[in-house]
Amino acid sequence: MLLAVVLAAAGLAIAADAGKVLREAERATVDARFRLRGGDAERVGxxxxxxxxxxxxxxxxxxxxxxxxxxxxxxxxxxxxxxxxxxxxxxxxxxxxxxxxxxxxxxxxxxxxxxxxxxxxxxxxxxxxxxxxxxxxxxxxxxxxxxxxxxxxxxxxxxxxxxxxxxxxxxxxxxxxxxxxxxxxxxxxxxxxxxxxxxxxxxxxxxxxxxxxxxxxxxxxxxxxxxxxxxxxxxxxxxxxxxxxxxxxxxxxxxxxxxxxxxRGVPLRSAPGWIGLLMTLLAAVLAPLVALRRGPIATFAAAVLGGVLLAAVAYLLFVAADRVVPVAEPAVALLLSTLMALGVSAAYAAIERERTRAIFGRFVASDVVDDVLARTDDLRLGGQRVDATILFCDLRGSTALLEGVAPEAGIAILNRFLTAMSDAVDAHGGTHVGFRGDGLMAVFGAPLDQPDHADRALAAGCEMVGPALQRCLAELREAGLPHDLTMGVGIASGEVMAGNVGSERRMEYTAIGDAANLAARLEGMTKEQPYAVLLAGATIERLRTRPASLVFVGEVPVRGRAQPVDLWAIG
Incomplete structure (x- = not known):
């Protein structure tokens, strides 16, 4: 694309000059050089x-x-x-x-x-x-x-x-x-x-x-x-x-x-044609080259600087070397290549923006996508280290339920539960990381910075085990289906690596770190505890508002960790 822009801009400028479209402009630049040079007594011969x-x-x-x-x-x-x-x-x-x-x-x-x-x-x-x-x-x-x-x-x-x-x-x-x-x-x-x-x-x-x-x-x-x-x-x-x-x-x-x-030997002469051609090509390549690595402001600034440099070089060659080099043709090539580079960059940016919207639209609520787009320049593989809260949830009893219904009905029931849980995540500004069978993983505090990420995660977890679950169970009862189901939620906070993983063609947003592992362990521990929502002590420390229903369970050993964890729950 760079080569195409350069050749198109240079070709149009050369064609304009050959067609004498730039003749008057070029003459004006020569006249300006004479006036800027001023008087010189040595030039009387x-x-x-x-x-x-x-x-x-x-x-x-x-x-x-x-x-x-x-x-x-x-x-x-x-x-x-x-x-x-x-x-x-x-x-x-x-x-x-x-x-x-x-x-x-x-x-x-x-x-x-x-x-x-x-x-x-x-x-x-x-x-x-x-x-x-x-x-x-x-x-x-x-x-x-x-x-x-x-x-x-x-x-x-x-x-x-x-x-x-x-x-x-x-x-x-x-x-x-x-x-x-x-x-x-x-x-x-x-x-x-x-x-x-x-x-x-x-x-x-x-x-x-x-x-x-x-x-x-x-x-x-x-x-x-x-x-x-x-x-x-x-x-x-x-x-x-x-x-x-x-x-x-x-x-x-x-x-x-x-x-x-x-x-004086006719010292003032036009420069050879190849010099003008070289100047035109160099002028045409400047803006596209900058646009490859920088944004539109830097591209525009480079074009302005290139124009100033072109004028300065033409004047210095006129004064110091008695050579008249073309200015209008390279200037037109610079202008055209700048406009083309900015146009191509804008087109690519629009495509990338839609690509970003499509990808992040799977992870966050639609009203958050624009905020993500406003803060995300690109969507390259990799991530950033952030302080966040991770939530894992899982539906209990779904295996027995699904065995008793037709596969199509089972998938529909599962989708209804997962939709309700996703809505709870979206409602509190969380980011979907992915579905895990009949559960899901969400992160709060990434990719958008959310100082109250712990409060958001706790509110989403409470909604999952409360109103969202009850609405789903009511629908099962009305359909005459088994509804002996419960929900388990594990929440942990800490520093994680959040970003895109996968390949250039297919990426997924995820969060990796000790907090993610601990949240998964706590979600699993809800099977052994009388509480549907379990929280790690680090999450409690980050809460800005502690609900009255918080219960300190105690220091509980967690599989895979050398030290016990302060375990809290919603009573």
Missing amino acids: PVPMALVLIDDRTMQELGRFPFRRRYHAQVIRRLTRDGARAIAYDVQFTEPSERPTDDDALVRAVAGAPPIVLSTTEVNEDGGTSVLGGDDLLHEIGAVAGNTTVDLDSDGVLRLFGASFDGLVSFPVAVAQRVTGHPVDRRAFGGGLTWVDYVGSHRLIPRYSFSQVVRGQVPASAFRGRIVVVGASAPSLGDVHATPIDAVTPGPELQANAIATVL
Whole structure:
């Protein structure tokens, strides 16, 4: 059953993930990991970075976008003069402007710049571009173009980027290659997309207004030795996107984070698929394993602890090992396996409860069964040591009576007597141990704790030899049957072992100990005494109320015992 629950829970979770049902939930867990990690200055890459943004201030000071290209030329010249390590220009120049002189100024500025990458989203069938008139001119002036296409997830959040789009190297990869001077190993992208390792806070990458740079209001030290990303941040220009750490992030900042990711060797990667599968299986096995040995509360607590541990492991691997492991799929497997384990446990508990009810219903009265069930977790073989009172009763003269009637009538008569005696036991909260021919054995004080067990046993014994016996004899008289019958009862108290004996398939409740042996001996001694109910001294000591009819018989030797027993009787 454990294996079935584990496989069912894990299988459903894997199927849900494969069917993309868990996609949104998984993305949410990744975003949470980014936000919890917070800012990290080291993640801006091996070369410090800076942003020059075409913001609202720039729009107010320089007018409506697109600006004259001479402004872009001025920015490139200033960044070159101020010692920028490289320039990533996220503004598209695919068409000539209305002022050829401005276009020429831009081309001359690009030609004199440090390693520079220009952006485009327009790529022809051969992977070529028309940036600044075409790839031939770009090659001539020492510039390259990179594709700034972004691959947004279905929820509009940018989490992944690729090494190329439409046959043209992606903008971040192109910048990294110009900075390092050698090609980027694209195996890190796994043949597709990889995670943008976001810095965590825009404050970690200095940002300056485009108009400030145009007017020379930014000190040269702000750009010296840095990769400078230039682009639009004004919301009206539409180059803003959501990221795991911010709902509104300018395109240049996205590109800066992606550039830093490539320069760091694309460290943040998805864990191999087998790790996610292993986590799912481990999550699925936790609750059922606990449910095998513990109850529902422990199972639920283990599931909660497992969920916390899953989140902690995923976060630690994210922070310390730069690995993104799945959380939603193992979490669903954990939830499903917990619900299934609790359901199976509840079903088994219901079956066991009915089994317990059936077994104890043979020993105790129906109104006591629920108390037994409330205190009994299971019904395993074995018992417990308790202080209890044992009662033995036997019908005298039944052999002669039964010889004179038909077998069917004899069994009916015997059943009537035994029913009356059983009713007396039930009426006083005793537990049936078993029938002994035309008698029975009962225990008081087990399996339920009864501080007044001695009083209960004495009351039951008195009812057996009194009202219960008289009712049976009256019925025999009315039927015209012999009714010269008497009843003998022996009662003894002490420590006994009470519990279930037998096999796993068939069990009987019993009580074993010196008190049980003595009660049987006392019942037999009623044949020799003028009293129908005999009690041991230990029972008298445990009585809370002593009836006036109690008679001390004396110290009487008992077969099988070295010392005589204080014998009492009901007179």
